[in-house]
Amino acid sequence: MKENINWKIGGQAGYGIMVTGLMFAKTCLRHGWEVFCYTEYPSLIRGGHNTYQVHAAKDKVNSQKKKIEVLVALDQNTVTKHLLELSAGGVIIFDPEKVKVNLKKNLKVQSLAIPIAKISKEICDSDLMKDTVALGASLALYKADFKILVSVIKDVFKSKSAEIIKQNIEAAKKGYDAVKPNSKIKVLAKLSKIKSASKIIVTGNEAIGLGALAAGCKFYVAYPMTPATALLHFMAKNERAYDLVVKQAEDEIAVINMAIGASFTGVRSMCATSGGGFALMNESFGFSGIAEIPLVLMEGQRTGPATGLPTWTGQGDLLFAINASHGEFLRIVVAPGDVQEAFTAAVSAFNLAEKYQLPVIILTDKYLIESPQSTKIFSTKGIKIDRGQILIQSQLNKIKDFKRYKFTSSGISPRSLPGAKGGEHQANSDDHDEYGFSTEDIKTRNRMMAKRAKKIQNLIKELPDPKIYGNKKASRTVICWGSTKMPVLEALKQNNNFKVVHLQYLCPFPVKFFTKNIINPQKSMIIEGNHTAQLKQLIRQQTGLNISKTLLKYDGRPFYPEEIIEAVKRL
Amino acid sequence: MPENLNIKSYETPVKPSWCPGCGNHAIWVALRQALVKMKIKPWEVAFTFGIGCNSNGANFIKGYILHALHGRPLPCAEAIRWTNHKLKAVIAIGGDGDSFGIGLSHFIHACRRNVDVLYLTHDNQIYGLTTGQTSPTSVKGFKSKSTPFGNIEEPINPLALALSNGASFVARGFAGETEHLTSLIINGIKHRGFALIDVFQPCITFNHLNTFAWFRERVYKLEETNYQPTNKKLAWQKSLELGHKIPLGLFYQERKATYFDELPQLKKEALVEKSLKNINLNKALEEYQ
Incomplete structure (x- = not known):
């Protein structure tokens, strides 16, 4: 049997469950292990039930498991909801002062009672450090190298004061020491240090953000919406270092139109939302289609319809994405299957959008974009940036009669960018002739529809x-x-x-x-x-x-x- | 071309399809006159249009034109400005439906962002292209196909709205005063920040109330009084003057930082000029190891 870690921490929203879970995962990662993390949380800020689950192994892990070996119950609700998820021989870690655990005889579970709140109180005069105490105890069970946990705490709390870092290390240490080396309570896996290639731990949101940066995205615009919001945070955080402009717009309709406007000037632009926001964007999505303006859009699905289950996952928008907007036009829908594919799909999305002058939807979901997982370090090596056919001034100088929507055998017409003499044109939401002027002429309409649709011939070969x-x-x-x-x-x-x-x-x-x-x-x-x-x-x-x-x-x-x-x- | 830049330089092979006598013709002339006077060439300017009679103008003017959906010229224009601040002008054009109906929220947000965009709203107080329905700026009591018994709603006040939301250039023009409108447009383009010029543009086919004659009886130019467009309170009072006397001209102008001034990443090149070569992910990857 291969060694596996399946650890879960649960407690109220606001307890710091998410950070603690990530620290556990990073500690595994820095031991050379692969990790997959899965989080659940309700659509509120304080009081709801949060969980963070880490599946780690020495070889590739692809998802969370139903059965866990260690459950950290920071509140009673966690016991009620998750006790039965423990596999035989599993361990529940809890604070007997706060949580009651009645183990039925047929439930072969070990219980590890630790005065978590008391330890925390000794350190910071409140129970604020309870999750870190529990983290230390958990890692002691798995016989982790404490020094690695210290390095993780220092990095994760880098922006916090030295005092807070010190207190967290102390809390982790006291939790760690609360599990005696000769304790009868044992888990099967030992988090031993192994040699493996350097890895990162990222969510799908971060992978797509990194892909966008690598592809030269210079304009990102969004309206906050779970589960795509973290992509906005990622891009905003990197705004200055990567020379881009990040905009939080007034609504999703503004968002998509800003992305289109930016793309019209020749900047690689991107927007993201969830199903509800994408529903608002639908009319303008077709504008990108008819005016052949490159557009990269990430749709992070959650459970619909309407507000649905706003913080939960789903794949209910496949046909919606494929058929989005009225009328008929070509679009690409790509649904990456993990963070590595998410990174690659983001880079490709920019290339495909510009090469074929059409909208590209990166169709993801809460599960992919909010689940941190380990992967090899993303690299820009081998990444090609294909800007498609953009006419520069010297090329435009040679063209007497520029037709932005020229009929071509590939269906792709070279485009010009604002500022270039001789490239003036109208990118038109009305159907139009080769220049971009509105027309209702039968022959032109039919040829223009055929021209846009024709791009599929080369595109399908490339995908x-x-x-x-x-x-x-x-x-x-x-x-x-x-x-x-x-x-x-x-x-x-x-x-x-x-x-x-x-x-x-x-x-x-x-x-x-x-x-x-x-x-x-x-x-x-x-x-x-x-x-x-x-x-x-x-x-x-x-x-x-x-x-x-x-x-x-x-x-x-x-x-x-x-x-x-x-x-x-x-x- | 620069030496003989003239109003025809801004024409396209498509001739205007507006009704003879429509106020749109005059605005079209004023806009081109302003650009020619400023020696801006067609490829140095980006226009965005919405949908409506006015926005059919996307076909009649030369430049880089984004003919967007109904209500959406502003977000497109804002992004064009952010991504290429070196363009000589970014001009968004919409009607009263585009601007104060379906796209109203964009308008308010553009005001507070102070993006360097000129917004030219063709305000004919009616939906013309859909053959005459009441618009957000139609007066109370206005009868149209959609309000045959009279409009029971108060109209939007575009200027008051702009003033209350931080617009730094707030003006009103009239299609019956082309020269005056030309000079407003020149000042609007020169202004660093968001400039609104709401233009009264009588719809001669469907609006039989707010006609050229109706406006001529009422309008006067602020520039011909001793009004100074520097006091927001006074501008506010003037914006409410919509009775038997209606002011035209510049109501308010203020110098303040534009969106562009606040972004260090735009200090040197425009976003569109940024190199996409040798992008290094190391910095962004740091925290994920």
């Missing part, structure tokens, strides 16, 4: 195919898209009797892949986070294949590898 993972000879096939790749690959680690087809580029749809690869619809199952099996609908619409089985979820929670393994048995 990566869906990826196949797992046992390629297996007849059982699991088909998924976007972030569901993560728990599916984790399930595959435990049970290699199926293959996985993961779709990342969903629009234009990779029809050819389904003609090249034989997929037996009777032995296939679609796993996705929505109620109406949207990918199943899409595959049937695009290929005629009717995949027989589905595993669907629309309760705001991500899939767990355990339930995927169970479902595959039905195939």
Whole structure:
């Protein structure tokens, strides 16, 4: 059995659960381990129930697990809600002064009582340090190197005062020492230091932000909306160091129009939102389509409709993204499956948007963009910036009669940027002729529609195919898209009797892949986070294949590898 | 071209389709006159338009034009200014529906941001392109196809709204006073910061109340009085003067930092000029190890 850490901390919002969880994960990372973190929190600032779960192992971890070995219960609610998630032999860490734990006899769980609040009070005269005390105790159980935890505390609290850092280290130490080396309470895994390539721990939001910086994004605009808000924070934080302008606009309609305006001048621009914000952007999304103005937009799905479950995940917007806005126009929809794909997809989105002069949606969800996970350090090596066809002044000087929307065999017409003489034109939301002037002429309208649609021919050749993972000879096939790749690959680690087809580029749809690869619809199952099996609908619409089985979820929670393994048995 | 820059330099092959006698013609002339007088060439200016009779003007003027959706010329114009502050002018053009109806929120926010954009609102107090409905600036009691028994709402006061939200250049023009409007536009472009020029533009086809004659009986120029456009309180009072006498001209102007002045990353080159070469992620990656 491979060593795994599955640790969870729970408590009220405002307890510092998120920071503590991240420190636990970073401590694992700095021991050379891989990590995946999953957080749950309600849509309020204080008092609600927060959890932070870390799955760590010496090899790649792709998702959280249902079963945990250590549960830190900072409040009673955590015991009530999560005690049964502990696997046999698991440990519950709690403060007997604050929390009551009644272990039934059939529940083979060890309890580790630590006077967490008392220790905290001794240090800072309040229970403010309780999460750090619990962190120290947790890491003692896993026999972690305390020096590494100290380095993490110092880095995470870098912006805080020396006093706060000192108090946190002391709290961690006292928590650590509260677990005696000869204690009978034991966990299976030992967080030993291993040699491995340097890694980072990032969320999907951060991966996309880093991709945007690497791609030369110079204008970022957004209106706060969970789960995409952290991307706004990331870009704002990097505004000065990376020479970009970050704008929080008055609403999502302003957001998308600002992104379009910025792109019109030739700046690489980006905006992000969630489903509700994207709904507001829809009309202008089509403006990018008809005026052929490059646009990069991240849609971080949460559970809809309307306000829905605002801080929970879902994959309910696939068909919405593919069909967004009225009228017909080409767009790209890419749904990265992990942080590495998120970084790459962000870079590609800028290139594709400019090369093909169209809108690109990076379709993510709360699960991907708010779950920190370890990955190799992102590098700009090998990244190519393709700005597409932009006419510079010397090229424009040679053109007597510039037509911004010139009919070409590829459907792509070279564009000019404000300031360049001879490139004046109208980027028009009305349909238009080759110059950009409004027209309702039948022939021109038809040719212009055909020109815009024609771009698909080269585009489809360039987009990566869906990826196949797992046992390629297996007849059982699991088909998924976007972030569901993560728990599916984790399930595959435990049970290699199926293959996985993961779709990342969903629009234009990779029809050819389904003609090249034989997929037996009777032995296939679609796993996705929505109620109406949207990918199943899409595959049937695009290929005629009717995949027989589905595993669907629309309760705001991500899939767990355990339930995927169970479902595959039905195939 | 610069030596013979003239009003025709700003024309396109498309001839205006506005109704003969429409106030839009005069604004179109004034705008081009202003640009020519300032020796700004068509490729040095960006225009954004909304949707409405006025915004069909996107087809009749030469320049870099973003003909946006209804209500959205301002956010587009703001972003154009942020990303290329070296353009000689960024001019957003909309009607009263664009500006004070569907796009009202953008207008208020542009005022407080003090972005260096000239906003030229063609205010005909009616929806013309949709064949005559009551607009946000239609007066109370106004009868139209959408309010056959008379409008029961108070009109928006664009100037008072601009003043109360920090706009640093607030003016009103009239399509019947082309020369006066030209000089307002020149000053609006020269102004560093957000400039509103609300232009009375009689719709001769659908608005039979606010006609050229109706305005001529009422309007007077602030410049011909001893009014000084430096006092916000006085400007506020003037903005409420909408009875039998209606002032035209510059109500208020104030020098203050524009959005651009506040951003150190724009001190040297414009955003659009930033190099995308040799981007190093190390600094951004620091905290994730």
